[in-house]
Amino acid sequence: MNDKPLSTTDHDRDSAALQYVYPVVSRRAGGVSVGINLNPNNACNWRCIYCQVPGLSRGTAPAIDLALLEKELRGFLDELLHGDFMHRRVPDGARRINDIALSGNGEPTSAAEFTRVIVLIARVRREVALAESVKTVLITNGSLLYREPVQQGLREIAKLNGEVWFKLDRASAAGIQLVNDTRTSMKKVRDNLIAAIACCPTWLQTCWFALDGQPPSRQDEDDYLEFVSALLRDGHKLQGVLLYSLARPSLQPEAPRLSALSEKQLQAFAERIGKLGLPVKVSP
Numbered sequence: 001m002n003d004k005p006l007s008t009t010d011h012d013r014d015s016a017a018l019q020y021v022y023p024v025v026s027r028r029a030g031g032v033s034v035g036i037n038l039n040p041n042n043a044c045n046w047r048c049i050y051c052q053v054p055g056l057s058r059g060t061a062p063a064i065d066l067a068l069l070e071k072e073l074r075g076f077l078d079e080l081l082h083g084d085f086m087h088r089r090v091p092d093g094a095r096r097i098n099d100i101a102l103s104g105n106g107e108p109t110s111a112a113e114f115t116r117v118i119v120l121i122a123r124v125r126r127e128v129a130l131a132e133s134v135k136t137v138l139i140t141n142g143s144l145l146y147r148e149p150v151q152q153g154l155r156e157i158a159k160l161n162g163e164v165w166f167k168l169d170r171a172s173a174a175g176i177q178l179v180n181d182t183r184t185s186m187k188k189v190r191d192n193l194i195a196a197i198a199c200c201p202t203w204l205q206t207c208w209f210a211l212d213g214q215p216p217s218r219q220d221e222d223d224y225l226e227f228v229s230a231l232l233r234d235g236h237k238l239q240g241v242l243l244y245s246l247a248r249p250s251l252q253p254e255a256p257r258l259s260a261l262s263e264k265q266l267q268a269f270a271e272r273i274g275k276l277g278l279p280v281k282v283s284p
């Protein structure tokens with residue numbers, strides 16, 4: 001391990017010199033997030049135009065070396081809890097473990113071993129006696145949640161006091177094609193989201209930004225609000241919305257066309273979402 005202090009902009013997945021496990025100081029949560037990257041091959045089934053993964057390619061997670069992942073997770077949690085990593089690498093004020101986050105350089109649920117990974121996390125958490133307040137979070141584009149084994153994994157996450165952050169950047173097929181570079185229908189997105197909600201407490205995570213200087217249109221906002229309110233009307237209980245703009249530069253060819261929205265612009269949309277009765281957390 002190196003001795004370079006971690007900052008809230010340091011998301012280098014190699015910063016702990018491990019294959020699957022990496023630390024991130026979360027600016028949102030004010031603590032260390034223990035990241036698990038199931039896509040060390042930088043492959044995702046989507047290609048969001050704001051994606052920050054270097055050398056992103058289309059594809060799925062490779063076979064996961066579960067024994068290595070378990071060794072890395074146990075060793076790293078042990079170091080955080082009993083070693084001097086916090087003092088050497090983490091700034092004052094952020095020296096606490098905030099969560100274990102399945103979030104990496106691609107879509108984590110594309111790993112064939114996904115459910116076994118969650119069972120492994122549960123076992124390691126128990127062994128190192130990690131406090132229940134340390135959540136286990138799955139950050140997902142949601143596109144594979146129709147698969148039964150993935151749903152099984154979500155049920156296991158729920159048992160860990162965990163949550164799912166389900167990506168919804170636009171609520172029209174055309175908008176998703178534009179922003180996430182994937183073809184889908186809103187029926188499929190809705191079915192996947194309903195599956196997530198049925199298995200585990202679920203937040204929407206929404207990246208809202210300007211393209212060619214233009215913020216999302218009123219129609220984009222209306223599509224989103226209509227989609228969410230229809231879900232709520234039908235009794236599907238979302239936890240809320242995590243609304244953010246571009247935290248770090250895109251590494252996609254569209255990067256020069258993207259720009260962050262102001263906090264005021266984000267707040268204006270957050271207010272409209274809030275009128276649906278949902279909590280909204282905004283990160284500019």
Ligand code: SF4
Pocket residue numbers: 044045046047048050051052053104105106107140141
């Ligand atoms: S879903 Fe995540 S990893 Fe995949 S392309 Fe989008 S931002 Fe990148």
